[in-house]
Each structure stands twice: as C-alpha cells, then as structure tokens.
Amino acid sequence: MSTNTKDMGRREGAFEREPARRVFAAELRECRYQFKDGEDEKSPTFVLLPSGERSNRIFLVGTLTEKTRQGEQNIFYRGRVVDPTGTFFIMAGSYQPEAMQQLAKIETPAFVAVIGKPNLYQKPDGSYLASVRVESITVVDKDTRDLWVLDAAKHTMDRVDAYTKEPTPDILKAKEQYPTIDPSLFRKIAYDALAQIKI
Amino acid sequence: MDFSEAANRISRKFAKGGQTPDVKKIEGKLRRLVDEFGVQPSEAERSVTNELAKEFNLPAPGSGGSAGGGGKGGGTEEKKIADGVPGEWVTIEGKIVALSNPPSPSIAQSGVIADDSGAMRFVVWAKSNAPAMAEGSWYRIESAVVDEFKGVANLKIHSGTTIKEISEDRSLIPSPVPIKDLHPGIDSVRAKFIQEWDASHERMLQSGLLGDETGTIKFVIWKEPGKEKLVPGAVYNLFYAQVDEFNGRLSLNLNTATILQEEGEIEVSGGEVAVTGAIVHIAPGSGIIKCCPVEGCNRALSRQNYCPVHEIQPKFIYDLRIKGWLDDGEKTHNILIQRDVVESLTGISLAQAQEIAENNPLGMDEVFLQMRDTVLGRYITCHGREIDNRLLVNKCDKVVFNSGDHTALLNRAGGAPS
Numbered sequence: 001m002s003t004n005t006k007d008m009g010r011r012e013g014a015f016e017r018e019p020a021r022r023v024f025a026a027e028l029r030e031c032r033y034q035f036k037d038g039e040d041e042k043s044p045t046f047v048l049l050p051s052g053e054r055s056n057r058i059f060l061v062g063t064l065t066e067k068t069r070q071g072e073q074n075i076f077y078r079g080r081v082v083d084p085t086g087t088f089f090i091m092a093g094s095y096q097p098e099a100m101q102q103l104a105k106i107e108t109p110a111f112v113a114v115i116g117k118p119n120l121y122q123k124p125d126g127s128y129l130a131s132v133r134v135e136s137i138t139v140v141d142k143d144t145r146d147l148w149v150l151d152a153a154k155h156t157m158d159r160v161d162a163y164t165k166e167p168t169p170d171i172l173k174a175k176e177q178y179p180t181i182d183p184s185l186f187r188k189i190a191y192d193a194l195a196q197i198k199i
Numbered sequence: 200m201d202f203s204e205a206a207n208r209i210s211r212k213f214a215k216g217g218q219t220p221d222v223k224k225i226e227g228k229l230r231r232l233v234d235e236f237g238v239q240p241s242e243a244e245r246s247v248t249n250e251l252a253k254e255f256n257l258p259a260p261g262s263g264g265s266a267g268g269g270g271k272g273g274g275t276e277e278k279k280i281a282d283g284v285p286g287e288w289v290t291i292e293g294k295i296v297a298l299s300n301p302p303s304p305s306i307a308q309s310g311v312i313a314d315d316s317g318a319m320r321f322v323v324w325a326k327s328n329a330p331a332m333a334e335g336s337w338y339r340i341e342s343a344v345v346d347e348f349k350g351v352a353n354l355k356i357h358s359g360t361t362i363k364e365i366s367e368d369r370s371l372i373p374s375p376v377p378i379k380d381l382h383p384g385i386d387s388v389r390a391k392f393i394q395e396w397d398a399s400h401e402r403m404l405q406s407g408l409l410g411d412e413t414g415t416i417k418f419v420i421w422k423e424p425g426k427e428k429l430v431p432g433a434v435y436n437l438f439y440a441q442v443d444e445f446n447g448r449l450s451l452n453l454n455t456a457t458i459l460q461e462e463g464e465i466e467v468s469g470g471e472v473a474v475t476g477a478i479v480h481i482a483p484g485s486g487i488i489k490c491c492p493v494e495g496c497n498r499a500l501s502r503q504n505y506c507p508v509h510e511i512q513p514k515f516i517y518d519l520r521i522k523g524w525l526d527d528g529e530k531t532h533n534i535l536i537q538r539d540v541v542e543s544l545t546g547i548s549l550a551q552a553q554e555i556a557e558n559n560p561l562g563m564d565e566v567f568l569q570m571r572d573t574v575l576g577r578y579i580t581c582h583g584r585e586i587d588n589r590l591l592v593n594k595c596d597k598v599v600f601n602s603g604d605h606t607a608l609l610n611r612a613g614g615a616p617s
C-alpha cells in the first residue's frame with residue numbers, strides 16, 4: 001500500500017544526537033575547513049576531517065599537561081591535552097559552566113576524557129588552529145586512555161579505508177579542500193600511536 | 200461499443216443512491232464522446248460517470264489519477280485488496296473480518312475487510328443507505344473508493360457503491376508479518392505478550408509490549424463489550440490488527456483483531472542489543488532520585504517532592520538511575536540504567552547514596568557529581584532492550600583492555616602498504 005509515506009514517518013521526530021568522532025590530534029591539526037549544515041542560525045557546524053568525515057563533536061582521551069585561567073570579566077580556561085600523536089587545544093568558558101568547573105578542579109598532569117565541539121580559528125598569520133570547546137571533562141585512568149587509542153586508531157583506519165572506496169559527498173569535499181593531504185598518512189600515524197602502548 | 204448497455208451500467212450505479220439519471224442522455228453522451236471525439240470507450244464511460252458523480256455531489260472518483268480504467272466493466276477495476284491505491288475506484292470481493300463501533304453518527308459501519316491478498320479498513324457512510332454487512336460474510340463491493348485516512352488506505356462505501364453478498368465460504372488464513380516489517384494499516388502478527396503496562400487511560404482495557412523474533416511493538420486494547428485481556432507470557436496469532444502510527448512510532452490496536460492463543464513458544468529478540476562505546480553525557484535527573492510512593496505510580500518527584508499526578512508526597516521512595524548518552528563514534532544511543540546496574544557500575548549502593556544525599560551539604564547533587572566522575576568518559580558495553588530509541592540497560596560491563604585487539608589493530612595499521 002502506501003509504503004513510501006510510512007518509511008519517512010519513522011525517521012521523523014526522532015532526535016539524533018551528533019556522534020562524537022574519534023580523531024587523533026595529528027589529524028585534527030590538519031583541519032582547514034568548517035561548514036554549517038543548513039541555513040538556520042541553530043544549524044550544527046561541522047569541521048571536515050581530511051580523511052573525509054564531518055565532525056560536530058569529538059571524544060578524546062589524553063594527558064592534560066597544562067591549564068591556564070584567562071580573562072578578567074569573562075573567565076575562561078585553556079588547556080593542552082596530549083595524545084600519542086600530538087596536542088589538542090581545549091577551552092571552556094562561561095558558556096560551558098559545568099565544563100569550566102570540572103576543568104578548574106583538575107590538577108595537571110592527569111589522564112582526562114574530553115567530550116567537546118571542534119572549532120577552527122584563523123590566526124593573524126593566516127594559519128589555522130583547531131581547538132575543542134569542552135562540553136565535559138573528567139579524570140580517567142590509563143586503561144581508559146589505552147582503550148581510546150585503540151578506538152581512535154580503529155575509526156581512523158575505517159575512515160582511511162572508506163576514503164579509497166565509494167566516495168561519499170564528504171569524501172569528495174575532503175579531496176577538494178585538502179588536495180595535498182594523503183589520508184594513508186593517518187594510517188601510519190595510527191600505527192605509531194598503537195605502537196606506543198606498552199603492555 | 201454497446202452504448203445502451205454501458206449507459207444502463209452507469210445509471211444502475213447511481214440508481215442505488217436514489218438518483219435517477221436519464222439513461223438516454225447518458226447513452227447520447229457516450230456516443231458523442233466515442234463517435235465524434237474518438238475517445239476510448241472505457242475512458243468515455245469513466246468520464247461520463249465522473250460527470251454524473253459531480254452532478255449528484257458524490258465523491259469525485261479517480262482523483263488520484265488512476266490511468267488504468269480497464270477495458271472491461273465501467274470506470275472501476277476489479278482489484279485485490281492489497282493492490283488498492285488511494286484515489287482509485289475499485290471493485291473488490293472480500294470477507295468482513297471485523298466490525299468496530301462507528302466513531303461518528305455519519306458512519307453506519309466500519310471495520311476490516313480482507314481477501315487472500317491482504318486487508319483494509321472500510322467505512323460505510325450513513326448517507327449511502329448501504330445494506331448492513333455481517334461479520335464473517337463475503338461481499339462483492341462495486342465502485343467503492345480507496346481513500347487515505349491518517350496515512351493509511353481505507354475503503355469508502357458511498358451511495359454509488361453496490362454491495363452484494365456472495366456465497367463464498369473460504370476461511371482466510373492471513374500470513375503473519377514480522378514485527379520489524381509492520382507498516383501502518385491492517386496486518387497480522389504472531390507474537391508473544393512480553394510485558395504488561397499500566398493502563399494510562401480509563402477507556403483502555405490493556406496495554407503492553409508484544410515481541411517476536413524480529414522486534415517488539417506496543418499494543419493497546421480499548422474497552423468494548425466482549426474484549427478480553429491477553430495473558431502475559433502467552434503466544435498469540437493476531438489476525439487483522441490495526442497498525443497505527445504516532446510520532447513516527449508504530450503501535451498495534453487489537454480491537455479489530457481476531458486473537459487466537461497458541462501453544463508455541465517464541466524466542467523474543469525484543470530488540471535485545473549490546474552497544475559498546477563511551478559515555479559522553481550524563482543527563483540531569485541521574486543519580487539518586489525520589490519517586491512517588493503511590494501504588495503503581497513510581498514517577499520521579501521534583502525537588503519539592505511534587506509528583507505530576509499525586510502532588511506533594513513527603514513519604515517518597517529513593518531510587519537510583521542514570522540517564523545519558525553512549526557513543527560508539529558512529530551513533531549515539533540514549534541510555535537509561537536501572538538501579539542495580541547503577542550500583543554495580545558506580546560502586547555506590549542505594550544506601551550509600553541516600554547517606555550522601557541526606558548528610559552532604561550538596562545533597563542529591565553530590566551523588567550526581569560522584570557518579571558522573573566515575574562513569575563519564577568511560578568505555579562500557581550496555582546490554583538491554585531498545586524501546587522508542589532509548590536503550591533500557593539491564594546489564595553493563597566495563598570494557599577492559601584486550602591485547603588481542605591491540606595486536607589486531609597493529610597488524611591492520613602496519614599490514615597495508617604505506
């Protein structure tokens with residue numbers, strides 16, 4: 001009978017939270033392109049990963065090595081979280097009060113799990129900086145860090161494998177935006193990250 | 200073309216509704232269309248029927264633009280029920296498998312009609328003066344209109360429809376549809392009654408969850424004379440149940456269904472799933488909560504001990520739960536973790552949580568914070584049942600580092616040419 005109307009109906013109304021992508025610092029650092037999905041003011045913003053996937057949210061686990069409090073009127077915290085491949089720059093301001101309080105309490109160094117939204121900034125010299133606006137940050141143990149490295153390596157390789165196969169619109173966009181980046185580089189990075197885990 | 204025969208056929212259709220179209224005039228119109236304008240005879244018959252329908256203020260046939268028309272009898276085509284498409288005039292033969300109480304005085308009869316291809320809801324308008332049909336009998340229904348009501352095909356019997364009882368005595372055995380493949384309309388399922396819910400409305404006789412090997416679905420039976428409750432745990436064949444859709448979710452209305460209990464057993468998959476990922480958010484309302492003590496209510500109370508139904512409840516009961524999001528990197532799952540699983544996951548028992556809630560200056564918030572700090576950002580595997588896009592977790596394991604996985608990933612990363 002009227003099959004088409006119902007299949008659509010099942011999709012509608014169900015809110016889908018944006019998944020948190022697993023990405024190594026070395027890949028996030030290469031991002032140059034972000035875009036909005038839709039015209040609306042509230043449409044989500046995505047950072048396009050060079051391996052061809054959009055990310056509105058990321059999940060990372062690493063070592064918080066440094067944090068600084070900045071600002072007089074509007075206090076905000078900046079921090080550096082290190083993974084086996086590089087450094088994530090994180091920040092939490094007064095629009096993320098819960099995250100800011102969590103970050104304020106953590107003593108460096110510590111293993112931390114961070115859920116946040118990636119953003120790109122262009123520095124005065126024209127180069128780009130990817131930073132993560134923290135939604136939530138908690139202290140975790142080394143096991144969780146190691147699990148994350150496996151998880152991030154797996155997802156990175158999944159993306160690299162998909163890149164060479166059937167191109168999705170996001171993969172095509174990545175090829176256009178990052179013409180000089182060969183994603184097989186990220187497989188090498190994943191290997192190096194995995195190799196750093198001592199058993 | 201035999202014009203007088205076609206003209207008679209058309210006029211009979213309208214005579215049923217108490218109209219007396221001029222047969223000679225119809226014949227003249229047909230002749231003119233065919234002879235003068237070279238119109239296909241079937242198309243001519245259709246257009247004259249349409250014109251008359253408009254004149255007598257009957258539902259416009261073929262508004263959906265059925266191209267078929269068909270060479271043989273008149274503007275309607277004999278169809279199987281499953282082939283009825285909204286907007287078409289049809290002639291069908293089927294068995295009345297259910298009659299339900301007409302929801303409005305302008306409706307004389309409503310129910311479900313079936314043939315071996317499928318089933319459809321039907322409505323007989325009071326104005327149509329159609330003869331009453333009996334449940335269990337077979338009828339030939341000519342020139343009815345398939346319409347769409349709430350997104351579901353529906354057979355409308357109006358004053359231009361001819362109903363004839365026919366002597367068929369086949370028993371129809373509808374084939375059950377797997378729950379995951381159900382669509383709005385009329386379908387049959389074979390399912391097990393796995394969970395009984397409290398009736399949320401006084402007109403509701405029973406509601407709960409049915410499951411088969413492919414999934415689960417909510418069902419409801421409304422109070423009506425002769426309706427009986429299902430027995431929890433039993434397996435049923437439910438013929439001609441109405442599949443409704445609300446907010447993108449399906450549910451079964453069993454009032455139209457023929458319900459047969461059987462001896463068999465069904466291994467309910469129940470959407471039992473396991474998801475591994477990281478907990479990326481703990482929602483407010485997690486931790487220790489106060490619940491309404493009224494029998495069968497158990498709703499969470501506000502900070503002021505206020506139940507949305509039973510108002511202020513000073514003698515609340517404490518409970519533990521975690522609401523949040525579990526993320527595997529591709530999809531985020533809404534999870535709800537029950538008390539015993541919360542206890543084993545966080546290492547905080549209900550008694551300890553209560554002690555914290557009553558003695559710590561932050562009260563219940565302190566429990567939330569402690570639980571958040573032990574759970575957030577951790578990798579866990581949640582087992583449970585997914586209902587309405589929420590995973591109800593009945594078992595949960597922390598993921599431990601597996602050196603086998605590590606080696607496999609190293610091989611995968613190193614094995615490819617770089």
